[in-house]
Amino acid sequence: MTITLFVATSLDGYIAGPDDDLSWLFTDTDYGFDDFFANVDTLIMGRGTYEVVKSFGKWPYADKANVVITRRSDLVTDTPGTTVFNGELPELVQQLQEDGAEEVWLVGGGELVKSMLTGGLIDRITVSLHPVLLGNGIRLFPDGFPRTALTLEDSAQYDSGLVQLNYHVK
Secondary structure (H helix, E strand, O other): OEEEEEEEEEOOOEEEOHHHOOOOOOOOOOOOHHHHHHHOOEEEEEHHHHHHHHOOOOOOOOOOEEEEEOOOOOOOOOOOOEEEEOOOHHHHHHHHHHOOOOEEEEEEOHHHHHHHHHOOOOOEEEEEEEOOOOOOOEEOOOOOOOOOOEEEEEEEEOOOOOEEEEEEEO
């Protein structure tokens, strides 16, 4: 099983602007997302990310297994294929392996990414670096995560100025 953080960020390290603003994301092409997503069978996301995606309307991940990580024991989901998990992350990873998950997309957000890094639970990181400075918002890597060595697998530069970096976590 491979867990991949596939994420877009501003040059100054934000995955969303103030009030979960995503209007700065480039949408002129898919930047490799469709090929990546076609191989994903399971998504892991934090409750905040879940709420933001849910607010967009129709649930876009209905054909995948979705796990929402939350500390709240009262969270109930109403989206197809979605379960809630409020235990220890290594237990979740073990359960996903036992259930046959192969390609897992760590969707976000920042605190969940920090916890997954701390637990050594991320295998790959793909960052789509948008050439925009937001100045404020939700950080991709909140303070307090451990030093993590990465190996660059490849990169791509697009005419829009977006640069995509693919790393293996050592």
